[in-house]
Structure formats: C-alpha cells, structure tokens
Amino acid sequence: MADAAVRAAVPSDAPEIARIQTTTWRTAYAEVLPRTALDRLDDAEIERAWRxxxxxxxxxxxxxxxxEWLVGFCAGGPAPDAEAAAANGRAPADAATLALVSSLLVEPRWGRRGHGGRLLAALARQLADSGSTRGIVWVPESDTASMSFFRGVGWNPDGTVRTLDAGGTLVRELRLTGSLELRTESK
Structure with a gap:
C-alpha cells in the first residue's frame, strides 16, 4: 500500500469530496436508499455544500x-441541540461537550485499508482537543458494515432512533455513541 495519511481538507478538495460522497452512496447505499433518490444526487450541489x-x-x-489519491473524508463538530437530545427528548448532562460525526465515507474501492479508522481517530483527537468528551453518529440500521465499524471502536446504540423519508422509502437510523478515546485492536 502506498503512503496513507490524514490531513485537514481545503476548499480545493470539495470536488473530490463530493465525488466520493456520491460514488459511495450510490454503491454502499444501493440497498438502503431508493434508486430514484440516488439518481437525484447532484454532484455540483453537493460540491457547493462542501465548499x-x-x-x-x-x-x-x-x-x-x-x-496521490484522496480516498475518503470525515466531518464533525459540536453536536447541535436536536442531535444531542436523549431518547426522551431532554438534553444530556454532557450536551455542551458532545460531538457529532456527521459524515465518514471511504470510497468503496479503497475500503478495508484502514482509512476509516485513521479518519475517525484523527477527528476524535481534534474534537477531544477542542473540549468534546463524547461522540455520536447516526447510522442506517441496515448498514451492517458501518454498524460493525463503529462498534469496533467502542461506540454502541444509545436507544435513540429516527426515521428519515428518503424519497418515499423510510430509513431507520440508530444513534451510536462512545468515548473519543477510541478502542483500537492490538496487533
């Protein structure tokens, strides 16, 4: 494997981030999201949002x-109040230090090479350095690969569920949570 690294994204990365997002969604979520929703993904609009x-x-x-290849990306920051609420709708005691991992995608052809783990570990360090103590992420219940990945670093469902309407198909997501001191496999 060539040299693998993680770095801060810059505005000129927006086209590649958008390409990775649409490619990964169309591949990894083909069984989760309806074809019409995936076909409506607009690369230019997604690129503008990332920029x-x-x-x-x-x-x-x-x-x-x-x-030389950009192969994946991760985004996160302080969790918005609506994302931080406990299953009962109340703010958790640590709401002020809760971080949301809003996206973690590695293009499928580059998968299973440690890129996702490196991305999450680097983001967790940055979030912890800025005062966050715990992370959350939303994962489609049927996305067994992502569920397994997050459980592998010590993040587990916290009992909060949401259902999104993806172009007429309901997608049930579970919220997973865990320490920003990620569990890693020892070799």
Whole structure:
C-alpha cells in the first residue's frame, strides 16, 4: 500500500469530496436508499455544500489520502441541540461537550485499508482537543458494515432512533455513541 495519511481538507478538495460522497452512496447505499433518490444526487450541489463547509464551517473536515489519491473524508463538530437530545427528548448532562460525526465515507474501492479508522481517530483527537468528551453518529440500521465499524471502536446504540423519508422509502437510523478515546485492536 502506498503512503496513507490524514490531513485537514481545503476548499480545493470539495470536488473530490463530493465525488466520493456520491460514488459511495450510490454503491454502499444501493440497498438502503431508493434508486430514484440516488439518481437525484447532484454532484455540483453537493460540491457547493462542501465548499461552503470548508470555507465557512462549522464542521471540521479531514481527508484520507493514499499516495496521490484522496480516498475518503470525515466531518464533525459540536453536536447541535436536536442531535444531542436523549431518547426522551431532554438534553444530556454532557450536551455542551458532545460531538457529532456527521459524515465518514471511504470510497468503496479503497475500503478495508484502514482509512476509516485513521479518519475517525484523527477527528476524535481534534474534537477531544477542542473540549468534546463524547461522540455520536447516526447510522442506517441496515448498514451492517458501518454498524460493525463503529462498534469496533467502542461506540454502541444509545436507544435513540429516527426515521428519515428518503424519497418515499423510510430509513431507520440508530444513534451510536462512545468515548473519543477510541478502542483500537492490538496487533
């Protein structure tokens, strides 16, 4: 494997981040999301949204590289109140230090090479350094690969569920949570 690294994303990464997002969604979520919703993904609109995030915030965005290739990305930051609420709708005691991982995607052809783990570990360090103590992420219940990945670092469902309407198909998501001191496998 060529040199693998993680670095802060810059605005010129927006086209590749958008491409990775649409490619990954169309591949990894083909069984989860309806074909019509995936066909409606607009690369230019997604690129504009990422460029805005990279220039105006509020999320921290990191990219994974392998050699000269950008192969994945991760975004996160302080959890908005609506995302932080406990299953009963109340704010948890640690709401002020709760971080949301809003996106973690590695293009499928670059999968299973450690890029996702490196991205999440780097983001967790940055979030912890800025005062966050715990992370949350929403994962489609049927996305067994992502569920397994997050459980592998010590994040587990916290009992909070939401259902999203994805173009007429209901997608049930579970909220997973865990320490920003990620559990790693020892080799």
């Amino acid at each position: 805005s995030t990279l220039t105006e915030g509020p999320a921290t965005v990191l990219v994974a590289t392998e050699g």
